[in-house]
Amino acid sequence: METENKNKDPDYLTVIAKLINVIIILLIIIVILVVINFCGIGNAKNNERVISETKAPVMEQKAEGLAAWSAPDTTEISTEQNSELIRYGRELVANTAYYLGPKGKIFHSGNGMNCQNCHLDAGSKPYGNNYGSVASTYPKFRERSGTIETIYKRVNDCFERSLNGKALDSLSREMQAIVSYIRWLGKDVPRGIKPLGAGIVEIPYLDRAADPGKGRIVYDLKCARCHQGNGGGTLNGNGLTYKYPPLWGDNSYNIGAGLYRISRFASYVRNNMPQGASFENQQLSDEEAWDVAAFVNSQPRPARDLSKDWPKLSGKPVDHPFGPYVDEFSEEQHKYGPFQPIAAARKK
Numbered sequence: 001m002e003t004e005n006k007n008k009d010p011d012y013l014t015v016i017a018k019l020i021n022v023i024i025i026l027l028i029i030i031v032i033l034v035v036i037n038f039c040g041i042g043n044a045k046n047n048e049r050v051i052s053e054t055k056a057p058v059m060e061q062k063a064e065g066l067a068a069w070s071a072p073d074t075t076e077i078s079t080e081q082n083s084e085l086i087r088y089g090r091e092l093v094a095n096t097a098y099y100l101g102p103k104g105k106i107f108h109s110g111n112g113m114n115c116q117n118c119h120l121d122a123g124s125k126p127y128g129n130n131y132g133s134v135a136s137t138y139p140k141f142r143e144r145s146g147t148i149e150t151i152y153k154r155v156n157d158c159f160e161r162s163l164n165g166k167a168l169d170s171l172s173r174e175m176q177a178i179v180s181y182i183r184w185l186g187k188d189v190p191r192g193i194k195p196l197g198a199g200i201v202e203i204p205y206l207d208r209a210a211d212p213g214k215g216r217i218v219y220d221l222k223c224a225r226c227h228q229g230n231g232g233g234t235l236n237g238n239g240l241t242y243k244y245p246p247l248w249g250d251n252s253y254n255i256g257a258g259l260y261r262i263s264r265f266a267s268y269v270r271n272n273m274p275q276g277a278s279f280e281n282q283q284l285s286d287e288e289a290w291d292v293a294a295f296v297n298s299q300p301r302p303a304r305d306l307s308k309d310w311p312k313l314s315g316k317p318v319d320h321p322f323g324p325y326v327d328e329f330s331e332e333q334h335k336y337g338p339f340q341p342i343a344a345a346r347k348k
Contacts (some may be wrong), residue, residue: 068197068279069132071124071185082180085173087124089181092174094122096163097241099174104240106174110165111302112235115178118162118244118259120272123185127271132198135186143315145308151179161257164302200267201279203286205343209336215295218288222274223247231299238291248299255322256304262336263319265293294336297321313314318342 053068074090077083092099096114099106120128136152145153155178156167168175189195191342220229226244227233233246246252251257259265270289277283313326321335329342 023232030246068126069130069189069195070126071121071130071132072187077184080184085177085180086184087181089177089179089184090122092121092178093181094116095241098195098238100159100165100168101240110159110163111246111247111250112240112242113163113253114241115158115163117242118158118253118268123182125272125278126197127201129200129268129272130198131182131185133186133189133194135183136189136191141145143312144310146311146315151182155179155182162253162259163250164254166303181292197279200264201271202263202267203270203289205263206287206290206337206338207340208268209333209338210290210294210296212291212295212336214287215291215293215298218284218292219295222284222288223292226275231296247296248301250300250302254302254304256306256309260297260301260321261317262290262293262297263317263320263339265297266290269293297335318346 077086080086082162093115096116097104097110097112101110101112102108104110116122117127119131121130123129123131126132132313134151134154138154139148141147142149149157152170152175155175156170159165160167168178170325189198219227227243227247231246231248231252233242233251235241235245236243253259264285268287269292270284271277271279274283306322310320311326316325318339319334319337321331323331323334325334327342327345329345333339333342
């Protein structure tokens, strides 16, 4: 028996030693993975980590059984610690050109339009291109710039594109006020959520190209009385701001603005135009919305250097009207459609 035990002891010790070696190797692998995850190896990995930490996952709520987003009552502003700044931000959104326009009281810039000419009711109207989900979803990665964008960057995009003006200093009182107001509007929206009624509700693609000729008829019947036959808009009595903004020409948004994509313009007017229309009381059909969008965006407007937009071509929207593209469809089809074949080819 003694001889037999002596023969088994070395085998037993060998097995234990092998197990210890395996455990050590596993621990080393775990340590390496932890280091890669938290520290990153190379710029590419580190950038991926930053994006995952900073980009808020956006989850569309389903319509069934859920109420649409509605803005907080403005009387609640007085309860906020920075109430004065929030009120000033709302005033700047409603009367942007009075303070920051071509004849602005603070500085001269832009085309004379107000933020609320596109973001209705000072960015508070449900389905009216509102700010309801801005605070909950920014900072986030945007394909247009290929970077993670803050609310400050997004606001300045509007100043440079939709208002065709200059960017604000992010430390200025005016920028701080606008951002404070936007954050106040979205204060009840959970992080990462885009609620029903926030922003713009997209409408379905047509099975044909949008027709600027048909759109001209829609415009003359339902839009010209406010925006004028020449698209020049209607000024307020002060001569500084627009009651009804110019839809084309030197004083309108430039070719880099979001509304220059006809899917954005069509979706916007479908639920908000002409005056008095709403999501619950639509006055245009889908076809009319697409056609009038095609007409308006076929008219002349200010240019902009777009060479740095969409650094990754595969992220460019199907209705972006300027090449190059990752597909073989023409600029004409990318501008007016039909968009279904382009979208189907992208999926493949």
